[in-house]
Amino acid sequence: MAEQRKVAPARRRGLADEVADRIREAVFSGAYAPGSQLREVELAEALGVSRGPVREALLRLEREGLVRSEWHRGATVTTLSPQDVSELDSLRGALEQLAVQQVVAHASDDDLAAIEKAARRMERADDEHEMVRCDIEFHDAVYAAAGHQRLEEAWQAIRSQVHLFLLTRIGVSSDGYLSTIPGEHRDLVTALRTRDAKTTLDLFAEHRRHAFEVLNQRT
Structure with a gap:
């Protein structure tokens, strides 16, 4: 019996990282103000990528506190309370x-x-x-x-x-x-x-x- 894997195979995340960088820069440059919606389809089209890397990038930016996601609104640039x-x-x-x-x-x-x-x-x-x-x-x-x-x-x-x-x-x-x-x-x-x-x-x-x-x- 083959030895059981202790860790899952690594996945390349370079594209998602680049997409996160582009979205972050757009926020910091003022292109997306606080409260602006970040639609996966539109971002994917603008960046020339599939929705997968965009979704990963938005999750990363959410962990940074730059993006918030709500089920009825989707992802938006964080508005500070x-x-x-x-x-x-x-x-x-x-x-x-x-x-x-x-x-x-x-x-x-x-x-x-x-x-x-x-x-x-x-x-x-x-x-x-x-x-x-x-x-x-x-x-x-x-x-x-x-x-x-x-x-x-x-x-x-x-x-x-x-x-x-x-x-x-x-x-x-x-x-x-x-x-x-x-x-x-x-x-x-x-x-x-x-x-x-x-x-x-x-x-x-x-x-x-x-x-x-x-x-x-x-x-």
Whole structure:
């Protein structure tokens, strides 16, 4: 008798991964706003693939928190509720506190230079969606500089939802957004370079509070 298989044969998931990347990018670029329907048939036709990879991609994006599925509506881009906003803000704050502490205590000059480089890219952002992308990449650099693998993994687990959080923020109001965000991040870099944990943590908290307050303006 043949030996019983302990694991199932592997399946190639490259196509579903690519489809997920394309849909995610469409959300982040503003092509699909929160609440937009994501119809399998339309997506499959637009991407030139069968519905199978689209279905797998949507499930993956649902696990990221970027998509929600309901039996009577199908898949839609997640619309953040007030509770979602509050939970994301508090969780992001908890993770960011540890990240900042780690950076202040352990980051190398090269690490800080990478964070500063990410901040400078904001000065070249052409629109609000590109600025949000640069904002997320700045925080990517902070978590990378923290040198804490599990902390970075925790950030990656909520990264798409934080991106959606910031997209929702500019959807509520983008007044002054392009002009103020680069300066805020330059201040964050300057604070990190001082290695003064309290001052730096206060500035990061203030930076998060701005977005949270804008979102709380929603009726």
